Amino acid sequence: MERAVAECVGVLGAVTGRDWEGVRAGRLEWSCRETAVHIADDLIAYAGQLAGRETEGYTPFEISLEEGAGNADALRVISTTGALLAAAVRTTPREVRAFHPYPFRSANREGFAAMGVAELLLHTHDIAEGLGVRYEADAELCGFVLTRIFPHVQPGPTPWRTLLWATGRGELPGRAPVTAWRWSNNLxxxxxxxxxxxxxxxxxxxxxxxxxxxxxxxxxxxxxxxxxxxxxxxxxxxxxxxxxxxxxxxxxxxxxxxxxxxxxxxxxxxxxxxxxxxxxxxxxxxxxxxxxxxxxxxxxxxxxxxxxxxxxxxxxxxxxxxxxxxxxxxxxxxxxxxxxxxxxxxxxxx
The missing domain is CATH 3.40.630.30 (Gcn5-related N-acetyltransferase (GNAT))
Known part of the structure; x- marks a missing residue:
């Protein structure tokens, strides 16, 4: 988790002076700014699920940035919420499962860690693509995600290209484009x-x-x-x-x-x-x-x-x-x- 946060902050920290509000994040409908807030929101939500041992639904809260907070501040929030999720993962017993809808309505600490890493890698890609910044995620982190919450996806030439293809963000030779997808926590x-x-x-x-x-x-x-x-x-x-x-x-x-x-x-x-x-x-x-x-x-x-x-x-x-x-x-x-x-x-x- 900490490595994925460091990647996100390192790549996007170099372009905090750019306009994130008026630029669409890759293929998403959100702006780069909205996507950054979404990352932080998911990270704290996953931490809350584990810490609260939620079994029936999501804890009813969401995160927002203070008025006037800049792009660098958004990255600070991502760093903080990422640290909270990492702490929740480390301190949650292995047997604990908390609510997540896809596909079997629960995940353990490893599943939430993999979902958190996926949010960071994929949305860093989206923001970087929108801003015209080159980004390639760490192969080991991509492999961590694929082998835990994409068990139905056949490995491809590289973990990063496979993850992008599996989430509708890229192409792989010999494979049909992905237009709809969900990750899969274990049953x-x-x-x-x-x-x-x-x-x-x-x-x-x-x-x-x-x-x-x-x-x-x-x-x-x-x-x-x-x-x-x-x-x-x-x-x-x-x-x-x-x-x-x-x-x-x-x-x-x-x-x-x-x-x-x-x-x-x-x-x-x-x-x-x-x-x-x-x-x-x-x-x-x-x-x-x-x-x-x-x-x-x-x-x-x-x-x-x-x-x-x-x-x-x-x-x-x-x-x-x-x-x-x-x-x-x-x-x-x-x-x-x-x-x-x-x-x-x-x-x-x-």
Whole structure:
């Protein structure tokens, strides 16, 4: 956050003597001055959401500059509101989620940080474009934004060009122009004892190697199955076929915020409405009903979607605990071969 603020203030600080009121900010309908105020307004709004633990809507306030405040003063306000958001991000526990409308009505501290950085980079670009100033955002900051709140966007030749294209501000060879867009915070599905937290491409990259994906795991986790699944998620992202709600979820205990396993889909539903689910638990979390509880929630969420008619799972015939999980979750045997048993679950209305 601090780096993005420094970029914004550094680039625009060189042109505070110019007319910001009478110049349109790039492709926006706002003037450069209005856009600068918008940056500050979003930064303080995001900080307020986290600090106030708002869950139902936005805190009802907005920011304005004092009469007579100049362009340099607007940048001072951006610096201050950016510092407040950075402080809110640092001091908010990882498990806290606050209201944001797109697309699943909440975001965690990492999501708000990524949205704040996006506001800074993109609107600095808009103002600079309006004033005829050359600006190219830091590639690492752009990658931070793309891999957290643009999980549906296939990486392009450079993170900055990809971010501009994904937000309707530029072109990429071989890709259609973007005329409407929204960023996407990760989906979280709650159960009595768990939260199923959608894995972003950034977390998947970390989990697929030797990292923890930003989660605090119980002893022994994450296990190999989780790392393999995370690698598949990142491969789908690189190929441009990742749809985050049909990806991987880490299972986090409500009581202590620690991750106990992972569960997710192998891909989007097929043309017949079938989607396959898989899961694993760290050994120390087995035998407590976590997998059954999570599977009921995730399969129920899937079957509520219009595009899903059947949730399927395949289990090695000798894996009795996994057979028991599927049976308790309401799945029925749909077929067998010498190595695996196929299970399926259909909605009760079918």
């Amino acid at each position: 979280v599905i709650g159960t009595e004892r768990l939260t199923l937290q959608g894995v972003t491409p950034a977390a998947a990259t970390d989990l697929s190697t030797v990292g923890d994906g930003g989660f605090e795991w119980i002893e022994g986790g994450p296990i190999e199955g989780t790392r393999v699944g995370a690698g598949l998620v990142y491969k789908q992202y690189e190929d441009g076929v990742h749809r985050p709600e049909w990806g991987m979820y880490v299972l986090v205990r409500r009581e202590d915020g620690r991750a106990v396993g992972a569960m997710g889909f192998h891909g989007v539903p097929d043309e017949s409405g079938r989607v396959e689910v898989g899961y694993d638990l760290v050994e120390g979390a087995r035998g407590h009903g976590y997998a059954t509880e999570a599977l009921r929630a995730l399969s129920g969420w899937a079957l509520d979607r219009d595009e899903v008619r059947t949730v399927v799972a395949h289990v090695e015939r000798g894996n009795r605990p996994s057979h028991n999980v599927l049976t308790r979750a309401g799945f029925r045997v749909a077929g067998e071969d010498p190595e695996q048993t196929a299970y399926e679950l259909r909605p009760s209305r079918a």
